[in-house]
Amino acid sequence: DVKVTQSSRYLVKRTGEKVFLECVQDMDHENMFWYRQDPGLGLRLIYFSYDVKMKEKGDIPEGYSVSREKKERFSLILESASTNQTSMYLCASGRGGLPNQPQHFGDGTRLSIL
Amino acid sequence: ELKVEQNPLFLSMQEGKNYTIYCNYSTTSDRLYWYRQDPGKSLESLFVLLSNGAVKQEGRLMASLDTKARLSTLHITAAVHDLSATYFCAVDNNNDMRFGAGTRLTVKP
Numbered sequence: 001d002v003k004v005t006q007s008s009r010y011l012v013k014r015t016g017e018k019v020f021l022e023c024v025q026d027m028d029h030e031n032m033f034w035y036r037q038d039p040g041l042g043l044r045l046i047y048f049s050y051d052v053k054m055k056e057k058g059d060i061p062e063g064y065s066v067s068r069e070k071k072e073r074f075s076l077i078l079e080s081a082s083t084n085q086t087s088m089y090l091c092a093s094g095r096g097g098l099p100n101q102p103q104h105f106g107d108g109t110r111l112s113i114l
Numbered sequence: 115e116l117k118v119e120q121n122p123l124f125l126s127m128q129e130g131k132n133y134t135i136y137c138n139y140s141t142t143s144d145r146l147y148w149y150r151q152d153p154g155k156s157l158e159s160l161f162v163l164l165s166n167g168a169v170k171q172e173g174r175l176m177a178s179l180d181t182k183a184r185l186s187t188l189h190i191t192a193a194v195h196d197l198s199a200t201y202f203c204a205v206d207n208n209n210d211m212r213f214g215a216g217t218r219l220t221v222k223p
Contacts (some may be wrong), residue, residue, distance in 0.1 A: 033211065035213070040154070040215060040217055042118075042120075042122070042202060042213045042214050043157075043202065043204075043213035044214045045210065045211060045213075048210065048211075056210070058210065059212070075197065090156065092157075101162070102149070102158075102159035102162050103147070103149050103159070103204075103211065105156040105157040105158075106156060106157075107155070107156045108156055109156035114212070
């Protein structure tokens with residue numbers, strides 16, 4: 001089974017802090033994704049990456065950056081956390097070039113910015 | 115820009131009844147996914163639809179895709195309580211996945 005592991009289930013940080021959310025997948029997937037999930041808005045794509053050191057902006061990249069130095073790890077960075085970034089963050093991975101494969105999701109990180 | 119709209123957003127059903135959830139999207143795509151999310155859990159893949167006219171069935175759930183109408187449906191037959199969850203559709207536009215807002219389904223005895 002594919003395993004997508006997010007480093008924290010719950011995280012509380014203060015406004016202005018730099019926050020790192022880590023995601024690791026164990027299936028050698030090319031594609032990795034970061035979403036935030038908010039009530040009534042579904043999942044919104046922040047960034048995705050289709051290869052090491054490659055990144056693409058999603059719907060809502062403002063206030064975020066990402067890093068993919070190794071194929072298995074995709075990090076989401078909140079440069080200066082703000083209260084409107086309080087949300088559930090979901091990481092996902094998927095096989096590149098094979099459209100019949102769905103994404104596999106981690107358990108999510110519930111981030112609160114105080 | 116790809117937009118994905120689901121309706122209804124909330125659905126309360128009696129056990130044994132049938133209902134359909136709709137997923138409309140705004141640009142050409144032939145890759146559509148349905149996911150289920152239980153409270154406090156992550157998303158679980160249900161169906162992958164890759165061509166016009168594709169139909170997939172698993173138990174009491176059946177999903178279909180009409181790429182010309184840019185519409186997918188998730189049909190629930192004879193609902194049972196275990197189907198209570200939030201259901202998301204997602205459309206793949208060259209690896210840029212866009213999700214609908216989700217349909218929160220509650221099945222009541």
